Amino acid sequence: MNPSTSLRTRRLVLVDGNALLHRAYHATPPLSTSKGELVNAVYGFTSMLLRSLEELKPDYIAVAWDLKAPTFRHTEFAGYKATRKPMEEGLSGQYKHVHQVLEAFNIPEFSLAGYEADDLVGTLARQAVEKEKALEVIIVTGDRDITQLIEKRIKVLLPKKTLSDVGLYGEEEFAARYGFAPKNLVDFKALSGDASDNIPGVPGIGEVSATNLIQKYGSVEKVYKHLDELPERAKKLLEEGKGSAEMSKRLATIDTNAPIKLDLLACRVHDFEREKARQVFEELEFRSLIPRIPGHNNVILGRSEAMTPESKKDSGQAGMTGQSTTDLDHQVESILKKMSEMGVLVDLKFLGKLGKDLKGKLAHNEQAIYSNLGHQLNLNSPKQLSEVLFDELHLPVIKKTKTGRSTDEGTLRELSTAHPVIPLILQYRQLFKLISTYVDALPKAVADDGRIHSTFNVEGAATGRISSQDPNLQNIPIKGEMGSELRKAFIVPKGKILLAADYSQIELRILAHIANDPGLKAAFQQGVDVHTVAAAKIFKVPLEEVTKQQRMVGKTVNFATLYGQGAHALSKQLEVEYKVAQAYIEEYFAQFPKVKEWMEKVLQQA
Structure with missing residues (x-):
């Protein structure tokens, strides 16, 4: 699989659901759950889907399905697909599970009455390449009919003898196999017919004759313009079968103008609930596929379907x-x-220079850690770090997880004064994250126009806030010198300005209003800094005497109480004793009593 692609060329993968599931059913050995339910087609389909995600690395993906309703082809020719046997019961019962899998992975599905999956795939592919110049389409299918769609930026991935043995067909590969261009596959079928779909073609014209005619003349229409050049028998067959040839071409031609609209944003390869995917695999007893589930953040995103x-x-x-x-x-x-669609402009040269500087600091930081410890280790290995901190340095174990003694950021911050190497490790992690998550990753997200086109979601966060992903532009660091430097990579064209605008303490303003607390309301009405006010009341000092450190405490307590944070969590955040954090909270509620009343009322109502 693994076709080459430009780093910044975006890729849409379109899956012909019915064709791939049917192929999987016949190519995958019988497989049943412990309850006796046949799931071999679902397994084969899912395995191919995971492989597509792993190796094709699409930016966008969608699956198209046939519906049971007749199509426009049945209306034109009652015998269309009439020779096909009814779908095996063992296959039909597996469709519901395939939809479960796709839902778990947040992959949009398309179907439309009167049209086949081929038509929907063709329409979406055509719209994609017409809409986006820096986009290529790969169609994953088990049906060779769809190869008629192949062109410069549309390729087709087909299984060969088995699902694991696949071939990627572009214009050259198709021509090498058939001897004519992909667009002329329908002309070939117009003459030779297609037994699988019961397309009649021209009686008496076989595949060899059809191939020779298309190679020589190019299309059915041109063949009929040169009938006088053909042997008498072929001429007679074509004359008698002209109506059938014309109808057969219409039946074989994929309709790329189906009444659906491609929404690329809805087809983005989104994060999904990994646990939900795991549960579906557990239910289907696909335990061997569980390790192949891509690891993403637990973000739930909506599905897409055509609106009727x-x-x-x-x-x-x-x-x-x-x-x-x-x-x-x-x-x-x-x-x-x-x-x-507009995106944000990125200074790649600046990112390159910043990356070089940060990697230099990272190397210096590593050496400082090794010198402090007296030996080297893999700093990105929690196991090795745990052994050094707790077995070698005998530092106290703060927290344990299922995998062992924790070395997460919270744990290291609690241990920050226990040994001089801990601050160095924290600094290493900060530098490593900046490099791996931003400096090295952001250039890969830059499109050919020099911009990053992130996806913004209305329903991407449980709080109702708008979220950003692929990449997340809302978590670009702002604090500290390194965070400020990173933000300089986001630029605007000459003559433009980049304007940053934000609500001033919007959550606390809403809290002051709905809690009707006079102290909070007065702070906003008088234009006084609300965090300084909180600090002055907590520490019982005049506003003008509040220190920077005290304001930081006031700000932290403001938000901690608003979101229901307790004394234990607050003590960790402020790095103070539990009783000190508890005293801060109690004093805050004493100074802003209406806030406490409102919170208790909400809890009672809940």
């Missing part, structure tokens, strides 16, 4: 919710889409 008049009507009948969706969410989504 009925679905629009249903959402419109949802009362206040429907109105909110129409008036707010849909408008916001259109803005977010424009934001993603």
Whole structure:
């Protein structure tokens, strides 16, 4: 598999669901769960899907399905696919599980009455290459009919004898196999027919004759313009079968103008609930596939499907919710889409220089750690670090996890004064994260236009806030010298300015309003810094005497109480004793009593 691609060329993978599942059913040995339920097709399909994600590394992905309803081809020719046997019961019962798998991976599915999956794949592929110049499409299927779509930026991945043995077909590979261009596959079928779909073709014209005619003349239409050049028998067969040839070409041609619209943002390869995917695999007893589940953050993203008049009507009948969706969410989504399409300009030269500087600091930091310890170790190995800290240096074990003694950031911060090597390790981790997560990763996300086109989601966070991913542009560090340097990589064209705007303490303003606390309200009404006010009340000092450290405590307590943080968590965050943190919280509630009343009321209502 593993086709080569430019680092910044984005890739859309379109899966012909029915064709791949059917191929998987016949190519995968019988496999049943302990309950006796046949799942071999689901296993083969899922294995191929995971391989596509692993090796093709798509930026976008979608799956298309046939529906049971007749298509426009059945309307034109009643015999279309009439010779096919009914779907085996063993296969039909597996469709529901495939949809479970796709739902777990947040992969959008498309289907449309009157059209086959081929038509939807063809339409989406055509829209993709017309819409995006720096985008290539790879179609994953088990049906060679779809190779007619191959062109410069559309390729087809086909299993050969087994699902694990696949071939990627571009224009050259197709021509080498068939001797004519991909677009002429429909002309070939118009003459030779297709027994699997019961497309008649021209009676008496076989595959060899059809190939020779298409190689020589190029298309059915051109063949008929040169009938006088053909042997008498072939001429007669073609004359008598002209109507059948024309109909057969229409039946074989994939409709690339189906009434669906490609939304690339909805097809982004999103993060998903890894636990949900694992549970589906456990239910299907696909234990060998569990280690292949990509590791992502636990973010739940919506699925995409074509809206029908009925679905629009249903959402419109949802009362206040429907109105909110129409008036707010849909408008916001259109803005977010424009934001993603516009992207943000990145200074790659600056990132390269910054990366060089940071890697120099990282190397210096590593040597300082090794000198301090007297030997080297893999600093990215929690096991090795745990052995050094707790067995060699005999530092106290703060926390244990399922995998052993914890060396996470919280643990190291608690141990920061226990040994001089701990601050160095914390600094190493900060530098390593900056390099791996941002300095090295961001250039890979830059498209051919020099911009990063992140995805912005309305429903990407449990709090209701807008989230960003692929990459996440909302977690670019801002604190410290290194964070500020990293942000300099985001630039604007000459003559433009980059404007940063933010609400001033929006959460605390809302809290002051809904809790109706006079102290908080007065701070905002008088234009006084609310964190300084909190610090002055907690430490019982005049506003003008509040120190920078005290303001930091006031700010931390403001948000800690707002989001229900207890004394234990606050003590860790502020690096103070539990009783000190508890005293801060009690004093805060004493100074802002309405806040405590409101929080208790909300808890009672819940």
